[in-house]
Amino acid sequence: MSPEKNYGLLAAIDWNTNNWSGLSSPEDLEKSDFKAVEEGEIISSSLNFGHLQYASETDEYYYGLLPQLLTKTLDRDKSLHLKIVFLKSKDFNTGKLYIVGFYSFPVFVRGKRPSPLPDSDVDFTYNIKAKPADIHLVENFVDISDAALQKKIIPGGKKIGPQAFNYLPKQQVFNVLDAMTKLNPDDKRLHAIKLRLLRAIV
Template identity: 40%
Template sequence: MEVKQTESTILNYGILSSISWNSNDWADHPSEEDLKTSKYDYVKDHGHMHESLNFGHDKFPVEDDGYYIGYTPMFNRPPDVNNSQNVQIVFFTSSDYKNANRKTIIGFYGFPIFGQWFTRNSKHELYNKYDSGNIKAFPEDIIYFQNPVVINNDIAQIHNLLPKGKKISQQGFNYLNSDNVFNIIKLALSLNQSNTKLRYFVDKFPLLEMLTKEEFDLQDFISIIADTTADTIRDIEKLEKKMKGQQPEIKQRISNFIERGAISKKIKKINNYRCSVCEALGTLTNSFIKENDEIYIETHHVEPVSKVKMGVLSMTNLMTVCANHHRQLHYGKVELIENSEKHFVFIIDGKKIIIDKLGIT
């Protein structure tokens, strides 16, 4: 499976795609000069610019599904499905021929749908001429920069607007990682400080990025476990091998997966549904009786899964605990001072306790 993210950056999170210049802010017909100076042969030969209404989302009607349709010639050959599955934002660039052909980022479509051709079915006079496109988004996620962001390879390098080692594509489009995307929208906001919609997008970006990462974590977790269960010793060994090199979030999901598997259930039964910590402290297990008359108990990995030690996923690294002590082991004042072949030794709230290890044959 293709790697989607590093520990802090989501790859292919955005796209930088080129369109022709429109002197009417891409919300009306282009001028004759716009058409003549376009770098696209189709526009010059046919006198027609599909992207003319790209940022007319506040002026023209949306489709029945609520989406507004736009266009970029770069998507006439759609981006690869696998490479573009992470894309959450598409920026449009255009060369301002009135200002020495400087390349600018003029706005973006957030959470777009692309990869096919869309027909405008809503009614408007201009839709007779501009009747289709190849990208769409909800109007609230379409933002136009009244003051565009000037971009060239030097600026991109200084402000980290492109992935390391990449240059602005002249005949296609660029993929951007999530850091690049955030840097672009922050730069755009510095130039368009009165754009409240853009400010809101910048403010919520960290949350959007986090939610995207969580979604990727879940996808990766599903692909890693595949048809593997956590029901036998061999299953655990397989998962342990698959866990190597994974992100901490994935390791934790695998840990949770094992703690709910058949091995875990067997350990609970062997230990007679008792909390090992309560027992070591000389108290009764602090829990409740479930509907099946069993005492509710949980299992805990003593050595954190993130350490990726051999055996960290095995049953000898599991112990049964009540819900209260399970939380304390994760978040409380607890120190593991010994992990021998036969037992664990903890300091919990200043008290030394010894817990015998369990095993399954």
């Protein structure tokens, strides 16, 4: 029997009080668990959901950063069919872990780009990109601190680590999307992307 295909990835990003469309606050940086903070890379991930505010690159993609992939690489076979990367983040105010949004139909590519901020000349590191229409931050985050929900979205009885990433088969991908749409029933953008994923994942 061939191994089950993975269509999703659950990856971690640092908490951002500006909803990842503005630079991390001093408190965000101080309380982040990511070693990348020490290296200055955390600033690059602070605009992961700035796709509605800042212009795309010349290839019409918007570029983001997954801090975990600064030091780790994706397994080639396990990531061959990926269609969506869900982004989780731990709110240091409550200690809860949330799925806050996603990059669907992603492309993994590494490099640096000029800062999109007019008052900053610091280059931004990136390792993921997607079309702006395929990137989405939900209004109501999915609380995955709950053990029962974790069992529905993480296969094989594995646990979610604050900074580890998990590969998700088809059913788990749609369990996450179902949880998102339940919390955000009027989110037309979410529904449209979910429909496209249903058609793309076979």
